[in-house]
Amino acid sequence: MTDIRIELDNVSLAFPLLGLREQAKRTVKRALTLGVGGSIRESNGKHGKASILALDQVTLKVARGERLALTGHNGAGKSTLLRVIAGIYSPTSGAVICRGSVAALLNPAAGMQKYATGYENIWIRGTLQGMSKDEIENSIADIENFTELGEYLNLPIEKYSSGMRLRLAFAIATAQRPEIVLIDEWINAGDQRFRAKARERLQGFIGTSGALVLATHSEKVIRTFCQKIVRVDHGRVQWVKPVAGKEAQWD
Amino acid sequence: MNNLVEGLRMRRRWMMLAKIYQGRRFQRSLLGEHWDLLNYVLTVTALGYLFSVLFHRDFAEYWLYLAGGFAPWLFVSAALTEGSNVFVRNASFAREIPMPVSVYVWALVWKLVRISAFQIFVVAAVSIWIKSFSLALLPLCAGFVLVTISSFALILLFGVIGARFRDVIHFMPNILRGAFFLTPILWTLDRREELRWLVDYNPFFYLIEVVRAPLIGETIQAGAYLVAVVIALVGMLAAMLVYALAHRKLVYWL
Secondary structure, rough: OOOOEEEEEEEEEEEOOOOHHHHHHHHHOOOOOOOOEEEEEEOOOOOOOEEEOOOOEEEEEEEEOEEEEEOOOOOOOHHHHHHHHHOOOOOEEEEEEEOOOEEEEEOOOOOOOOOOHHHHHHHHHHHHHOOOHHHHHHHEEEEHHOOOOOHHHHHEEEOHHHHHHHHHHHHHOOOOOOEEEEOOHHHHOOOOHHHHHHHHHHHHHHHHOOOOEEOOOOOHHHHHHOEEEEEOOOOOOEEEOOOOOOHHHHH | OOHHHHHOHHHHHHHHHHHHHHHHHHHOOOOOOOOHHHHHHHHHHHHHHHHHHHHHHHHHHHHHHHHHHHHHHHHHHHHHHHOOOOOHOOHHHHHHOOOOOHHHHHHHHHHHHHHHHHHHHHHHHHHHHHHHHOOOHHHHHHHHHHHHHHHHHHHHHHHHHHHHHHHHHHHHHHHHHHHHHHHHOOOOOOHHHHHHHHHOHHHHHHHHHHHHHHHOOOOOOOOHHHHHHHHHHHHHHHHHHHHHOOOOOHHHHH
8 A cells, every 4th residue: 555645844935926016015015914914924034925824834644545625715724725725825834744646636727738638638638737648548438428518628728618618627627536635616517417417527626535635615515515524714733523414513 | 946947857748739839820821831941942042042142142152051050040039039938929738738837838839840851851951962061960950959059048048038928028039139240140340350259259150150050061160169068057057046936937928
């Protein structure tokens, strides 16, 4: 058995605010903590230099087999947290350990090229997410099946509706067999039929994975996929609870 | 350093990215990537005709000189203009798909190597045909490698700087337009000693000369190679230093 785990130790992340205009600089001077987002602060003594504290001393452990839901307001730091785990952002301070192959379903449309056909996009996106030639080849039938796009897969995706694009993007993003799955909220997009299908596919996708971290607002999604809830506010972990009982108790 | 090697190992990804760069540029065009070569030949031929008449030079001879210098010039100048933009342009990838950011640099290097190699191939063919000499393949390859290494360094260095200080991206084309005329690509020194400093103190000259001279069968002073090696080394050193300092923060800046 390979070692699969995620460990965040005292992780903080401050996004520098660059190229601020005067108005924004004045805002920054008030060192805000607002209802939404991370707190904005001026860095020590340096005039006009400011940052948004997106994550504030986050410590978190995800073991093999764990299914975690991240909840919290818009801008609470859920997506940033996922990107830190994925290795896209390195934290300003603290340590991150992520063992196992990662599939990051952060923005499934990322990397998709409008000029290219559906099939070409399977190769493009598949390659960029680190799939081997064989893996891609073997997943094509499955993607054709799931998307039901038929002949459309031979057309450039700029001719697709947004729903069709979503189907394709989702199918490609979930074509891997990773050990760790990170998902941002978008799984609730699309029409009813797509959502039902997507949930089913996701079930299979996650079923084979060693660990899941999923950012969402939806109680239904949490109950379907997760065992544990992590509440994030202003970049801090407020509490961690098991998924049980009524939603009211989660707040 | 690790990040750079790790990126280099992801060969399939950077080759795919290079394909995407080209695919975007030439979408729905009939000739596609061939435009890079065709545009180059057309430009060189048009300028070659004009300046061979103005400078009272033999057309074929002048065409070779211009074409031989223009290819490495395009390589290095693209490394600076596109290079300063490399991370910014790939922001949508870098923020969403986990991979070492150096992959974007390798992809651009690969794209430019391919474009340049085709151009040089054409010049070499014409050169052999007209002058009927045997091409000095080793010096030519050595020159091309030096230009490639220098360009890699420039892309990395200015890519990072351009991501943090966006004005650099817009400033770059302006400097290069000037540098094009100040570098002996269109003109030769021809005993005009008062212009010698433009050659001697011009880094672009050395990067061009190490490709052009072997390509058109001119002798080159060993000194030019030495300077080109120094440029490549200093460039690499500066690029590594800046990259080491900045690569962790780079994605925040995008």
